[in-house]
Amino acid sequence: MYSDSDTGSDSGASDVANTQETYSSLPCFSSTPAEKPWVGRDVEKAVEELGALDIGESDSETELHELISSASTAICSFLDSVNSGEQDGFGLKDILALAVMLFDPSFLETLFQHRRHFHRIATLSTPQKSSIVVCWADSVLVKLSEFAVSVASGLSNSSNQISMPKGLSIQWQDDSLRGAAQIPYKWTFLPGVLSLEQASPAAKRIVSRLLFGVFVIRPQLHECNPWDSRTQRPCR
Secondary structure (H helix, E strand, O other), rough: OOOOOOOOHHHHHHHHHHHOOOOOOOOOOOOOOOOOHHHHHHHHHHHHHHHHOOOHHOOOHHHHHHHHHHHHHHHHHHHHHOOOOOOOOOOHHHHHHHHHHHOOOHHHHHHHHHHHHHHHHHOOOOOOOOOOOOOOOHHHHHHHHHHHHHHHHHOOOOOOOOOHHHHHHHHHHHHHHHHHHHHOHHHHHHHHHHHOOOOOHHHHHHHHHHHHHHHHHHHHOOOOEEEEEOOEEEEE
């Protein structure tokens, strides 16, 4: 719980509090994110464009797909670079500032809205009801869930797949995409997946990581409350 006042009355206790280290399973990051770096402008622009995009009112389908392709590529390229340990010129402050943006509940709400739209289109054009529908948003969710692990592990030069044989890594990604396809269409429903017997281990893994990013990592980097104080549900 965040507080603006000091509740301690003992000056000695205050001195101890000032010198005592804070221990956490997460890396010790500044609670205030850095100003958005120039190296992250492509990602920042992509998030803003997806947030401002109204698919139902788009005049040109070609322009719509080009915008989504460009935005998703920028986000996925950034996530891939961090998850692989390469980081491609992104410093620690750069990555953490973008983590605050990508784990913002409003961005996830937007991502899930676009995902629902494209899943519906794909389902209508797919005659076989047993087919698993996967779209670009599912890929972003998978990579974003892996990004949560990367940040929580201190951005070490290792990833979930870096030590795996190529064939096993491909199978892991395929299972992850199938798991992402099982996730509900509203991001506020994600907590329920963890107790759902029908959900696959991959789906539960992705959901638990996303929730960890939103409700644990982001509040540590940027003082905020990701819970709606009225409904006690995740913020939209």
